[in-house]
Amino acid sequence: MDLRTVLVVGTGLIGTSTALALRKRGVRVLLADRDEGAVRLARELGAGEEWRPGTPQAEGVDLAVIAVPPAAVATELHELQRIGAARFYTDVASVKGEPIHRARQLGCDLASYVASHPLAGREKSGPGAAREDLFLGRPWALCPTEEADPEAKAAVLRLIELCGANAVEVSAIDHDRAVAVVSHAPHVAASAVAARLADATDVALGLAGQGIRDVTRIAGSDPGLWLGILSGNAGPVAEVLEAVANDLADAASALRALAEGDGTATDEITQLLKRGVAGHDRIPGKHGGPASAYAVVQVVIGDRPGQLARLFQVCDEVGVNVEDVRLEHAPGLPLGIAELSVEPGAAATLTEALHERGWQVP
Numbered sequence: 001m002d003l004r005t006v007l008v009v010g011t012g013l014i015g016t017s018t019a020l021a022l023r024k025r026g027v028r029v030l031l032a033d034r035d036e037g038a039v040r041l042a043r044e045l046g047a048g049e050e051w052r053p054g055t056p057q058a059e060g061v062d063l064a065v066i067a068v069p070p071a072a073v074a075t076e077l078h079e080l081q082r083i084g085a086a087r088f089y090t091d092v093a094s095v096k097g098e099p100i101h102r103a104r105q106l107g108c109d110l111a112s113y114v115a116s117h118p119l120a121g122r123e124k125s126g127p128g129a130a131r132e133d134l135f136l137g138r139p140w141a142l143c144p145t146e147e148a149d150p151e152a153k154a155a156v157l158r159l160i161e162l163c164g165a166n167a168v169e170v171s172a173i174d175h176d177r178a179v180a181v182v183s184h185a186p187h188v189a190a191s192a193v194a195a196r197l198a199d200a201t202d203v204a205l206g207l208a209g210q211g212i213r214d215v216t217r218i219a220g221s222d223p224g225l226w227l228g229i230l231s232g233n234a235g236p237v238a239e240v241l242e243a244v245a246n247d248l249a250d251a252a253s254a255l256r257a258l259a260e261g262d263g264t265a266t267d268e269i270t271q272l273l274k275r276g277v278a279g280h281d282r283i284p285g286k287h288g289g290p291a292s293a294y295a296v297v298q299v300v301i302g303d304r305p306g307q308l309a310r311l312f313q314v315c316d317e318v319g320v321n322v323e324d325v326r327l328e329h330a331p332g333l334p335l336g337i338a339e340l341s342v343e344p345g346a347a348a349t350l351t352e353a354l355h356e357r358g359w360q361v362p
């Protein structure tokens with residue numbers, strides 16, 4: 001199914017990122033948001049042209065992508081279908097059961113609508129945070145109901161393909177249980193850890209390293225949006241959090257016992273840490289392949305212009321493809337560590353080439 005014209009309703013982070021990805025693939029994109037400033041900025045970023053409903057410009061829309069907060073999806077879908085804004089419809093909300101249920105209650109046409117959800121995002125909101133490559137290699141769930149027209153599903157699959165993401169078909173109920181484990185409960189856990197920092201001392205904050213940044217990054221997200229996401233998936237998220245809370249309570253009791261001289265309590269803590277390693281190792285790699293598929297080569301880099309470019313030049317010279325790159329800054333020092341993920345067979349070649357050229361590879 002070809003997508004020639006797509007309407008994006010809600011030009012925030014996800015709507016504008018989708019629009020930018022589609023524009024790059026030559027799709028005509030129309031933009032709408034109840035906030036005029038958000039549409040203007042998206043348009044200035046090259047995401048498309050402002051939608052003018054009821055004019056010839058707004059005719060022939062193949063797909064409308066509804067990228068508004070979860071609680072607004074069904075009413076938006078209902079209104080768009082009422083005016084016949086597009087041939088097919090999807091949304092990108094982080095929860096799926098509740099919007100589909102409300103759409104059914106409102107009497108929306110479920111044949112032309114296939115709900116979806118890209119599993120990619122950022123802790124920032126609004127069009128200014130949008131990235132055209134946000135969805136590259138990421139999973140994008142689609143949850144067709146039994147009423148869904150196969151052509152509507154084909155349109156959403158094409159959208160996912162054009163955005164460079166990997167389609168994963170799943171029922172809405174399974175989707176919501178899954179994202180409770182991999183996205184929603186972790187978000188609350190990150191907020192709980194980050195909340196400890198609100199009254200931490202300056203000494204403690206001065207000692208903050210990469211670990212606390214990794215664990216709390218998503219806690220910087222918009223609380224209003226997240227209240228909507230968590231409310232829309234409250235039961236499954238509560239279930240996961242209860243299990244996490246049990247583990248944390250057990251770890252705290254064991255540590256308390258240890259502090260009071262009971263050496264046997266170390267077993268319980270070791271068990272939790274080992275279960276954590278096992279869980280972490282199951283997270284798939286960048287393209288959804290097996291976890292830890294790449295070897296990581298660490299390189300010390302000076303905080304000077306051009307260092308990364310020189311490093312990539314070496315990779316190019318020895319024909320090693322960099323699958324991922326991560327930078328760690330040494331607090332207070334003019335250097336950092338670049339972690340290059342490469343095919344395991346290429347790690348030794350790259351390490352040797354870097355050594356030969358004087359790079360520090362710890």
Ligand SMILES: NC(=O)C1=CN([C@@H]2O[C@H](COP(=O)(O)OP(=O)(O)OC[C@H]3O[C@@H](n4cnc5c(N)ncnc54)[C@H](O)[C@@H]3O)[C@@H](O)[C@H]2O)C=CC1
Nearest residue numbers: 010012013014034035068069070072093094121122125126
């Ligand atoms: N933030 C993230 O990382 C991800 C978010 N999502 C989902 O994408 C959707 C949008 O989230 P973001 O882009 O992050 O939020 P955002 O806050 O950046 O953008 C939302 C936009 O929707 C507009 N809006 C709100 N109600 C509206 C309505 N009734 N009609 C038209 N426009 C309306 C707002 O003015 C705003 O511009 C949400 O459903 C969210 O669950 C999905 C994947 C990742």
Ligand SMILES: O=C(O)C(=O)Cc1ccc(O)cc1
Nearest residue numbers: 094118119120121122123218
């Ligand atoms: O910031 C990140 O890394 C995220 O994973 C963000 C995110 C937030 C909400 C979603 O529904 C999906 C992804």
